[in-house]
Amino acid sequence: MSVTYPLGFRAGSVHAGLRTIPAPDLAVIVNDGPDDVVAGVFTTNRVCAAPVQWSRRVTADHKARVVVANAAVANACTGIDGLTDCQCEAEHIAILFGCEPHEVVVASTGVIGERLDMPSTLVGASTAHGVLGRGDDVDASAARAIMTTDTVPKMATVDVGGARFGGIAKGAGMLAPQLATMLVFLTTDAVVDPDEFQDALAKACDVTFSRVDSDACMSTNDTVVAMASGASGANLTGGELTEALTELCAVLARQLVADAEGSRHDVKVAVTGATSTEAAVAVAREVTRSNLVKTAIAGNDPNWGRILAAVGCVPEDVAPFDPDQVDVSINGIEICRAGGIGEDRNLVDMRPREVHIDIELHAGNAEAAVWTNDLTHEYVEENSAYTS
């Protein structure tokens, strides 16, 4: 299960006809209460889609009853018309579900620069309203409805302090810091304070989705929305909320990495011995963004020189360290020691899907890890052939 694992939630998804393949492409998730708390984290891209602009306002009020999400069309770069489409969709949903338009979160993913097919979308929403339910099948269908180039649906559940948490996510490629091209919908039946809930969601995203960087491209539509129904009656502290949402987001983020477009390796770049967490993240991020490192890994080449070259690109004021002190291990073999040649590179086993790059800066005690993928032929194929 996922979004209907917590009490107080129903979901429904349909093939509204937005995409040509006969698969679900529109999902609604409804919060039956008693509470209607919502929190949201969105793309920081200045070019943001109409649904992001709309839903940012909804979540700012901390109050929502319904999430409606579609795949196939992102409703991004569609100007004032796109925003009108969003509002129209929210008004239609509000009538169906007996709430206010400003209690409806709207999310879209797919091709940029095309308008939504509104008749199909509205009819689809009505149909979804008619098939609302709970359980495994309902949740899996909702997770499938928001997929684009994903090959598998992403779902997770967590239990903390007598409350349940569930979530679905979509995203494959375009994973980037400050979120990915990613839609994430989380639910909980905990009783929460709205400000603490928002704060917990922001903290959770910061150490999970924001530390996944598949191709350094930040999308126009990234959306993480969490709803709380209060149906369990379990009062959770801010700390418990942060713990639960972080665990939930970490599981979903790991699933996103595992399904990144055309990847053969999931790569964890862990930096230790940094002067601050920010410095560690900056170094890890630079390595995860190096196409030369990522192609080397695709070729099963433990090329530590390229890793060191990427590390050296981080400005000294961002991450103070002595390049001649840096150690680098790949899958446990320290092939670079003190900035120079270490153990025999032939000892490194590059066959596992998971590749661990450990970078010790010897400059402090802070650490952080960022996940990425290798850069393969299949990535190029998928992104040169698919218009998104």
Add this chain to the structure above:
Amino acid sequence: MSVTYPLGFRAGSVHAGLRTIPAPDLAVIVNDGPDDVVAGVFTTNRVCAAPVQWSRRVTADHKARVVVANAAVANACTGIDGLTDCQCEAEHIAILFGCEPHEVVVASTGVIGERLDMPSTLVGASTAHGVLGRGDDVDASAARAIMTTDTVPKMATVDVGGARFGGIAKGAGMLAPQLATMLVFLTTDAVVDPDEFQDALAKACDVTFSRVDSDACMSTNDTVVAMASGASGANLTGGELTEALTELCAVLARQLVADAEGSRHDVKVAVTGATSTEAAVAVAREVTRSNLVKTAIAGNDPNWGRILAAVGCVPEDVAPFDPDQVDVSINGIEICRAGGIGEDRNLVDMRPREVHIDIELHAGNAEAAVWTNDLTHEYVEENSAYTS
């Protein structure tokens, strides 16, 4: 011709045996004077190779007689041993050419994390000393001796104010801001002021090599060195020097882009209507670094949504503009107008090798252009199979 086009220079290159294929892999360029002025611009990567550390000190004194450069091994990440090898090479060259070791510029390119084969290098340098000459063949051979994954040698000449300028370059892929994995050697027979010469070289690099960004990876060995012999007797002003070196570097930079690893398109991203040159460069750079834009171009897809998404990633304090005002043209067709849908994307002819992306921000009067390449299967192939 190239480096021996100006008076007062000779060059020689040999197969020293550093690479397995029977091609030249070591070149020397000697300045016979009367002047011995040198200027240099180097990688800003904190992980920089031994020859960069050595040659940075040489050029700081503005005085050099000889450049020696090798391919196959970068002598990077080789610690104190690598620096000793460099010094040893400079001392050997100094004896051969009758100058001081601190008048010898050393440059290397190739695999990181391996030491130079010193016996082969020193014997090679001696042999090169014995074949010094001038002319087309000599220059072409020198340009070939520094090639790695390049498919063609890069050479250029320029005449300004009665003085001659010539240059060779190597680099294919790993082109990045603040230079590329790139060796560039320039010569002139102008009479120059050392400080003006250094200043002119820095300015020339800033608007040419630093605006080429093939894969956003900055190398450990990037080196641009210019020598002036004064043999023409032509006194050039700082302005004339900047003009000449900029023209020379622009021609070589364009050749580097045209030969970038596995590329099918050369892409010029020109930003106009920016509030400052820095803002224009930042926006252009963000687009040239987007793997999603680069794979779309490889697939001949005029995907303006990905371009706009990249533009939107530039922070507002770096480049102020209104995303809803931005126009984007690809090969002359304005497919994005005011942040939304413009002309029909099917009108865009993506067949030419050169692709022009024009971005009008409508925020000011400054402009800048950055060159890059598309991201192809061949790029992945070359960089996953080749250890460098």
